[in-house]
Amino acid sequence: MITSASTQSKPMKKRIVIFASGNGTNTQNIIKYFQNSKHAQVVCVLSNNKNAKVLARSLDLNIEALSFTKAEMLAPQGLLSLLNNRKPDLLVLAGFLLKFPEIIIDAYPNKVINIHPALLPKYGGKGMYGHHVHKAVVENKETHSGITIHYVNNHYDQGKVIFQKKTTIAPQDTPQDVAQKVQLLEHQWLPKVIEDVLTKPSL
Ligand code: GAR
Secondary structure, three states, X not given: OOOOXXXXXXXXXXXXXXXXXXXXXXXXXXXXXXXXXXXXXXXXEEEOOOOOHHHHHHHHOOOEEEEOOHHXXXXXXXXXXXXXXXXXXXXXXXXXXXXXXXXXXXXXXXOEEEEEOOOOOOXXXXXXXXXXXXXXXXXXXXXXXXXXXXXXXXXOOOOOEEEEEEEEOOOOOOHHHHXXXXXXXXXXXXXXXXXXXXXXOOO
16 A cells, blocks of 8 residues: 555544533643644534533634533434544543533543542532532541542543542632642643543553
């Protein structure tokens, strides 16, 4: 077979699709991190909320950004074929606040990862997201919180842990303070862990 020089010298970049529900600071940070990467690129951002700020943030960075309805998520064949067309190597849930469709998890085994804003198995499960997590952590007078990046299976926040990082909580910290500390860790580590998952088959 004759292969052109350009296809020989350019290995295919891994393709990332992000799911997010709201603000999208993690999504923006991931897109920027991979803008100059030779390993991977973000190809599409999907949100269950058509008004989510994450869509505008992604479009501003020239990334395809689409929303889907609750009905489309409950009968996700259309969503699945949209995904298949984009040929993703990894699906990243970065602040996706609904239960992820089982059909998609089954179609992409070990290719769906989530970031959770606490040290799982603590403060996980249904209803434990965003501010609710940090409020519970402060109410329980925890001395530490942190982030967990894990594979997604069909049970909320119970898939295999890939990475955790701790931060210290001072006695006077409010839930907002904890949220800020956790967000710093998310922005520092999530893109690197995504890169590792895509480039180190052992993870
Ligand atoms: C992040 O803190 C993420 O860990 C959390 O939502 C936030 C989204 O922030 N995810 C969950 O709580 C999932 N259970 P962002 O929209 O600014 O990226």
